[in-house]
Amino acid sequence: MPSLQDKIILVTGATSGIGEVTARELARQGAHVIILARNADKARKTQHAIVAATGNERVDVVLADLSALAQVHRVAAELHDKYPRLDVLVNNAGLMFGAERELSADGYEMTLATNHLGPFLLTSLLLDLLQKSPAARIVNVASMAYRFSKPTLDDIQSERSYSPVWEYGTTKLWNIMFTQELAERLRTHGITNVTTNCLHPGAVATGYGKQTGGIVGALLSLGRPFMISPEKGAQTSLFLATDAKVANVSGGFFSKKKLEPVKSDFNTPANNRRLWEMSEQLTSTNFLD
């Protein structure tokens, strides 16, 4: 296994589940790992656990709630102050909310804010740091749950119709469409040293669904004993973050380390562009225009 000694890698949502294993295994391979978390206590515990498990002391913490755009701006500024470049960004944080539609600090539907808008803005604000790497990668943790979605860009805030399962699935489709459009825009801007891919990790026994509650939360709890371990669930994230085989691949959706076709009629170049433009508007950012 090649050493990651010269890599600086940011993993979001690394206080639990797939992200925690991803951060730990990257640290084990020698990377300088930065954990982005919203909970300071959990982040410190995870940091200490990773250092103890791997002997790698280059494990840092930065704090931000990705659903709040001001916090994303603050943490991006902190990362610019602290690090000369970023080699890998793993946009892993994500979750399913409960039966009641909730709003973020910016007044956006919470699943959209957490799973798509926060990572979109973070990626936009960190692109210059990634471009300072000789070969940077952006890995977006999506899900096969994109197939359980009723995507529409005419009601992106789900004001007319909200269900936690459809909302989660839709934001995971947005993760895939974001990845494809980002790869396209990197190409058209002649940025050849940054790639991006996304993935389905499998059905993984993690904290996923624990805060969903209701029938969906209960069903996920019942299913947990039959799911794969977070160690297995992190394998495709680790593959896309580090493996030489995908050094020149960009815009792909992967499952079990293999390219997977995206089966959604909604996944068209025109809709990818429209989602991008709406995401720019909602986050008040200009990103690779």
Ligand SMILES: NC(=O)c1ccc[n+]([C@@H]2O[C@H](COP(=O)([O-])OP(=O)(O)OC[C@H]3O[C@@H](n4cnc5c(N)ncnc54)[C@H](OP(=O)(O)O)[C@@H]3O)[C@@H](O)[C@H]2O)c1
């Ligand atoms: N588990 C599965 O079967 C499965 C399948 C397909 C895709 N995925 C995807 O895999 C990714 C990781 O999920 P997981 O299964 O490992 O779930 P998890 O154990 O619940 O971990 C989610 C992580 O995201 C963090 N997070 C949530 N909201 C955040 C916010 N607003 N700001 C910053 N961090 C936030 C959580 O922090 P706290 O510790 O503070 O809660 C936690 O560290 C997600 O994107 C999920 O959609 C999971």
